[in-house]
Amino acid sequence: MAIDVILGLQWGDEGKGKIVDYLAEGYDIVARFQGGPNAGHTLKFDEKKFVLHTVPSGIFRPGLINLIGNGVVADPITLAAEIKKLEEAGVDVRSRLLLARKAHLILPTHRYLDAASERAKGKSKIGSTLKGIGPTYMDKTGRNGLRVGDITSSYFEERYRSLKEKHLSLLAIYPEIDFGLAEEEEKWMQSLDILRSLQLADGEYFINQALKEGKRILAEGAQGSMLDIDFGTYPFVTSSNTITAGVCTGLGVAPGKIGEVIGVSKAYCTRVGSGPFPTEQDNEVGERLRQEGGEFGATTGRPRRCGWIDLPQLKYTIMLNGVTQLAITKIDVLNGFDTIQAATAYETDGRLTEELPYDICDLDVRPAYETHRGWKQSLDGVSGYASMPAAAREYLEALEAHLQVPVTMVSTGPERNKLILKGAKAPAV
Ligand code: GDP
Numbered sequence: 185m186a187i188d189v190i191l192g193l194q195w196g197d198e199g200k201g202k203i204v205d206y207l208a209e210g211y212d213i214v215a216r217f218q219g220g221p222n223a224g225h226t227l228k229f230d231e232k233k234f235v236l237h238t239v240p241s242g243i244f245r246p247g248l249i250n251l252i253g254n255g256v257v258a259d260p261i262t263l264a265a266e267i268k269k270l271e272e273a274g275v276d277v278r279s280r281l282l283l284a285r286k287a288h289l290i291l292p293t294h295r296y297l298d299a300a301s302e303r304a305k306g307k308s309k310i311g312s313t314l315k316g317i318g319p320t321y322m323d324k325t326g327r328n329g330l331r332v333g334d335i336t337s338s339y340f341e342e343r344y345r346s347l348k349e350k351h352l353s354l355l356a357i358y359p360e361i362d363f364g365l366a367e368e369e370e371k372w373m374q375s376l377d378i379l380r381s382l383q384l385a386d387g388e389y390f391i392n393q394a395l396k397e398g399k400r401i402l403a404e405g406a407q408g409s410m411l412d413i414d415f416g417t418y419p420f421v422t423s424s425n426t427i428t429a430g431v432c433t434g435l436g437v438a439p440g441k442i443g444e445v446i447g448v449s450k451a452y453c454t455r456v457g458s459g460p461f462p463t464e465q466d467n468e469v470g471e472r473l474r475q476e477g478g479e480f481g482a483t484t485g486r487p488r489r490c491g492w493i494d495l496p497q498l499k500y501t502i503m504l505n506g507v508t509q510l511a512i513t514k515i516d517v518l519n520g521f522d523t524i525q526a527a528t529a530y531e532t533d534g535r536l537t538e539e540l541p542y543d544i545c546d547l548d549v550r551p552a553y554e555t556h557r558g559w560k561q562s563l564d565g566v567s568g569y570a571s572m573p574a575a576a577r578e579y580l581e582a583l584e585a586h587l588q589v590p591v592t593m594v595s596t597g598p599e600r601n602k603l604i605l606k607g608a609k610a611p612a613v
């Protein structure tokens with residue numbers, strides 16, 4: 185068996201959680217492979233809404249195993265709180281959640297370092313979610329990190345103390361920030377007891393054994409490909425590999441084991457935090473997209489920057505990920521627009537290009553647009569692709585023609601059942 189992948193093709197918040205929750209029914213295992221509580225994946229069904237940060241979006245599907253993979257960085261405090269909330273909602277978490285021993289731990293002092301580093305950057309700050317993601321991955325690659333598997337060892341407290349001391353001495357080089365370490369540390373230690381009560385796993389053995397047994401596995405990405413540490417709009421990125429390659433290192437599977445790669449993109453585009461966004465509409469169009477789309481961060485509540493879909497950007501992330509299918513979300517947000525724009529190229533230095541320039545953060549990149557007619561109607565009653573308004577189909581088919589990847593899913597609302605399947609490859613759920 186192969187492992188299928190769902191990941192974001194833009195700057196995050198594409199609606200990955202909704203698509204994973206929908207498709208999870210057809211899988212035995214859902215696994216997160218990178219990121220941490222910087223993610224906010226929203227699921228809506230049965231009039232209920234849940235935002236997941238570290239727990240995979242398959243948790244609501246009975247009988248399905250959810251793995252938090254080794255590539256994830258987990259904050260015991262937020263993870264324990266998430267588990268508590270799910271349990272209060274009647275979800276059987278314990279028997280269906282596995283946590284990889286090789287996943288790294290976010291310490292309270294990682295969060296302080298994140299805040300101090302952002303403060304020191306001033307105007308050029310990344311716009312981090314301040315969840316401690318960057319400092320935790322720094323300790324991982326710097327070979328200083330603490331891992332989930334360490335929490336059951338006798339040396340744990342000693343290593344924790346020495347890492348904390350290192351962080352405190354590092355914090356001294358930054359402008360002072362307020363923090364209440366004693367209180368947070370106590371919460372963190374208490375939350376570790378919750379983590380100890382979970383099923384800890386050698387994720388790489390678990391996943392490869394499951395593949396051998398013919399289990400169907402779905403890897404769930406967090407953030408988006410334009411926030412990838414290598415290929416995103418560096419330095420305005422997150423600190424992990426968000427692209428398909430991250431599945432291999434974040435779960436311990438060989439490249440040949442990757443199956444379908446489902447790329448999720450909004451029918452327009454958003455970004456939260458700093459950094460380049462060529463098709464941003466910092467005007468009434470952007471404001472309208474924000475209001476219609478409820479574009480406020482699921483993790484931080486920050487207003488998301490909004491703009492038109494960017495085809496050179498999508499071509500780039502489709503190339504990096506080996507995308508085999510597209511899921512286009514939030515098309516309903518465009519219902520009221522007379523016309524819809526799609527960027528087809530960039531103009532820089534008087535020259536048109538379809539490639540993302542290396543120095544995208546410093547250049548004046550002006551998108552060239554093509555215009556599509558709007559459909560000016562609600563999609564509420566639409567049950568199948570054929571019954572979508574002609575103009576909406578035209579828009580989707582134009583995207584396919586540009587991107588050369590079939591659109592197999594179209595999301596028309598936040599609820600689980602608001603999804604239209606399209607074409608021969610569409611999942612049989
Ligand atoms: P994720 O991080 O990729 O899982 O996405 P988020 O949950 O951060 O943001 C997506 C937002 O759009 C959430 O509020 C979803 O409930 C909502 N959403 C998802 N799909 C659709 C859709 O097709 N239409 C509308 N209107 N909202 C959607």
Ligand code: IMO
Nearest residue numbers: 196197222223224311312313406407422456457
């Ligand atoms: P999901 O999984 C959108 C952004 C932050 C910031 C940059 C670095 O919900 O799509 P970090 O906290 O990782 O150091 O922040 O990345 N960012 C996200 N933007 N969706 C996310 O996750 C994000 N996770 C991080 O806003 O610009």
Ligand code: MG
Nearest residue numbers: 197224225482
């Ligand atoms: Mg999100």
